[in-house]
Structure formats: C-alpha cells, structure tokens
Amino acid sequence: MLNEKWHKLGGIDDFKVPSLREITINNTPIALSYQNGEFGAISNICNHVGGPLGQGRLDGDYIVCPWHNWKFHRTKGSGEPGFEQDKVPQYELKIENGILYINTESITSRHKTPHPPHPLARKVKREEGKIRVVGISTTIMDSENPRYSTSDKLLEVAINHAKKELGAETLLIKLNDLKFRACEGYYSKSAAACTWPCSITQMDETDQLAQVYEALIHWGDVIIVSTPLRWGAASSLYYKMAERMNCIQNQVTIADKVLIQNKVAAFIITGGQDNIQDVAGHMLGFFAELGFAFPPFPYIAHSRGWSAEDMENNMDYVKNSSDLKDGAKDLVKRSMEMSEIILGRKISKEKITHPGRKAQSLHVEKK
Ligand code: FES
Incomplete structure (x- = not known):
C-alpha cells in the first residue's frame, strides 16, 4: 500500500x-x-x-x-x-x-548562494555637493565622421553654461557612443521578471546603459535630454533608452520602490520638420511616470516647419541663433533652480529667458 x-x-x-x-x-x-x-x-x-x-x-x-x-x-x-x-x-x-x-516532501532543501548585488542596486542616497547636471544626447550619427547636430549643439550650450556659469557639476552622455541592448521584454514575461537593476544590465556586464542608470538614479539632480525630430517622433535611440527604463517605473508597481526622487528633467527638441508638442508631450509624460519633477517651461524646441526641406538653413539657423542658445542656458538654469527648490535650497527671482516655443523669435506675419 x-x-x-x-x-x-x-x-x-x-x-x-x-x-x-x-x-x-x-x-x-x-x-x-x-x-x-x-x-x-x-x-x-x-x-x-x-x-x-x-x-x-x-x-x-x-x-x-x-x-x-x-x-x-x-x-x-x-x-x-x-x-x-x-x-x-x-x-x-x-x-x-x-x-x-x-x-511532495522534498528530499533536498533550497539553498541560495549569495550573489554579490549589482553596484546599481545600492541604496539611493544623494551625496552632498553642488547641483549635478546630466546631459543625455540621443541623436544618432556616424561617430567617425561626425556631423553638426542642432539638438547636440544646444545640449552642449546648456551643459557648458551649467558648468561654467552656474557652478554645477556636469556629465554629458551621448547614447550614440554607448553599446547597449534593446529592451528584450522581460516585463512581457511577468512584471516580476523585469528587475531593478535591469535584467540585461545584471546579465551582461558589457551593456553600457549602466552609465545612464548610474547618472539618472544615483548621481544626477537635473537631467536634460536632447532629441532630434525624426518623422514627427523623438530619435529611435531615445526610445531604445526609454524602453530600458521600464525597470525603473516597474519598481513602483511591484516593489513600492521609488528610485527617482527629488530630480528634475527638461528637454531640448529640434528638427527640420514639426510635431514638437507631441514629442514633448510624450517625453514629459514618460519622465513624469519615472518620478521626475519639471521646471517651469520644461522644454525648448525649434523646427523649420512641415514644408521646410532646406536642412542646411536649419543648421545655420541654430548655429547663428543667440535666442536658442540663451533659451538652452535658461532652461538649465530653471532646471537647476527647480532642483534647488526640491532639495530645499533657495531660488532666484530673475526673469525667464526664451522658454518653450519662445526659445527663438517667433514669426508673426502681419497682414
Ligand atoms: S533566472 Fe529565474 S527568475 Fe531570474
């Protein structure tokens, strides 16, 4: 029996x-x-x-x-x-x-060998010091034969201004220089399979998106993301990065853990054709879900409009536009001020310079 x-x-x-x-x-x-x-x-x-x-x-x-x-x-x-x-x-x-x-009475028991935690998994704690500004460029180009990028240029202006004039610590990351895998849909298997740090980051030490996670989660106070307009959308590299950030938002859902706190995001969007507000709307919505706060007028943007095909003129326009450069400088200044507020520091009451669509002179045709 x-x-x-x-x-x-x-x-x-x-x-x-x-x-x-x-x-x-x-x-x-x-x-x-x-x-x-x-x-x-x-x-x-x-x-x-x-x-x-x-x-x-x-x-x-x-x-x-x-x-x-x-x-x-x-x-x-x-x-x-x-x-x-x-x-x-x-x-x-x-x-x-x-x-x-x-x-069903097991004949051996479970034994977990301790695995050293990934460095990104450490507790998020802001180290004392100056405001830290991270620039993330998402434009794509042949880096051995670089071209002029309007979004990169304005990002560079913002980051240099933050460093040289506003006393911030700065870091500029060009996604184009990083080798990283696209999101492989661990979340689609199960919410619990989408881990923090990212499953890919933990499995593949050659994956360089770890630099972006480190800057966003641990180091930076202010994140400025720049993107070109590509067929009415942000750069495909932007989306490649954004998909890999599901693991940040997912921690809120599965572990009640908010990784992004007291951080500010702002955006620079430029391109030959239009759809700026749609792209900005997506970026704002996505970064809000990650936990970022925004400064007043959280993006600056420029495009030549739907019918423009004169891209050489577009580059010249940005190169020669002091309004756009001032707009980029003021964007990072507003962002740093917002960071000062949420970190409990003081703010200035100076006038806002060239925010949002007004990062350049607007064309008003008189009849
Ligand atoms: S490998 Fe089994 S849960 Fe991650």
Whole structure:
C-alpha cells in the first residue's frame, strides 16, 4: 500500500510530452521533466527572483529558467556547473504499474548562494555637493565622421553654461557612443521578471546603459535630454533608452520602490520638420511616470516647419541663433533652480529667458 506522502499523478505516457511542464500538487509548484527515459521533479520556483522553471526549456540535463536563463539540474535541482550549491528542492518520483507518483516532501532543501548585488542596486542616497547636471544626447550619427547636430549643439550650450556659469557639476552622455541592448521584454514575461537593476544590465556586464542608470538614479539632480525630430517622433535611440527604463517605473508597481526622487528633467527638441508638442508631450509624460519633477517651461524646441526641406538653413539657423542658445542656458538654469527648490535650497527671482516655443523669435506675419 502506498504511503500517504505519495501522490498519484497518472499514467506515465501522459507525462512524457511535453518534456517539461509545471504541475502543482498540494500547493507545491513542481517542474516535472522527462528525458532519455527518466522523469525528474524539482521545485518550480527559481532561486533568482522566482521564475516558473516548468515554463522554461531543457538544455541537456538542465532546466533553463524562462525569465533570466539561470539553470538547474532537472532531477537533482543543483545549479549549473560552477553554481552547484545554488539549489532548488528535489522531489522523489516512482513508477508502479505504469503509474507515476510523486512525494511532495522534498528530499533536498533550497539553498541560495549569495550573489554579490549589482553596484546599481545600492541604496539611493544623494551625496552632498553642488547641483549635478546630466546631459543625455540621443541623436544618432556616424561617430567617425561626425556631423553638426542642432539638438547636440544646444545640449552642449546648456551643459557648458551649467558648468561654467552656474557652478554645477556636469556629465554629458551621448547614447550614440554607448553599446547597449534593446529592451528584450522581460516585463512581457511577468512584471516580476523585469528587475531593478535591469535584467540585461545584471546579465551582461558589457551593456553600457549602466552609465545612464548610474547618472539618472544615483548621481544626477537635473537631467536634460536632447532629441532630434525624426518623422514627427523623438530619435529611435531615445526610445531604445526609454524602453530600458521600464525597470525603473516597474519598481513602483511591484516593489513600492521609488528610485527617482527629488530630480528634475527638461528637454531640448529640434528638427527640420514639426510635431514638437507631441514629442514633448510624450517625453514629459514618460519622465513624469519615472518620478521626475519639471521646471517651469520644461522644454525648448525649434523646427523649420512641415514644408521646410532646406536642412542646411536649419543648421545655420541654430548655429547663428543667440535666442536658442540663451533659451538652452535658461532652461538649465530653471532646471537647476527647480532642483534647488526640491532639495530645499533657495531660488532666484530673475526673469525667464526664451522658454518653450519662445526659445527663438517667433514669426508673426502681419497682414
Ligand atoms: S533566472 Fe529565474 S527568475 Fe531570474
């Protein structure tokens, strides 16, 4: 007679295909596998952040977690070679008269080997010091044969002004110079699979978006993002970065953890054709969801308009426009003042210079 700890699963032929599945017996989630004539049963819960191992895939004798690819031996539960001590519980199986049984009292216990936390995972704490301004350029170009970029130019003006005239510490990051992977949709597997730090950042130390995370989350007080207009939208590099920031917003949802606090964002948007307000609206909405505050008139922008095709003139216009440069300077000044306010410091009451659309002289045709 069977002991009560054994649970009948069913005929063995019913559990051979698919070769990996998840089952729950007495509230115990199990990854059940079958390969080379042998069944295996281990906990369905991955040691990393709880991914469902039974929804993964087999790689030889290992189950590959579907969330971030950690591997566990499909019958023993031990981690892959080099991580053998990282174990998930193993369960006993037996076959009697063609029927598969499982014992849900595990025969080994879970053991998590401490993994050193990623440096980005440290507590967010503002270090004392001057206001720190980060410029993020999102324009794309052949960096070996660079071209003049109007959005880059105005960002440079803003950052230099912050450093030389306003006494800020500054950092300029050009996404074009960084090698980083596009978001691979961990959130689409499960909200819990989209981790902080970003799953890609944790798995791939060559991924250079870590520099942007470091600047946004830990170092900067003010973030100025510049983008060209591309077919009525921001640069594709901007979106590549923005998608990778899901992990920041997701922490609010899954862990009640706000990573962006007391930080200010502002934007520089330029291009040959129009749709500035739509692009600005997206950027404002997205950065607001991350937790950023904004200065009054949080962006400056310039375009030549829908019918303009004279891009050479567009470049000349920006090169020669003192209004746009003053607008960029005042944008960073307003942003730093907003940062002073939210950090509990004082502000100036000077007049705002060339904000928003008025970062240049407006054309008013008289009849
Ligand atoms: S690898 Fe399994 S949850 Fe991350």
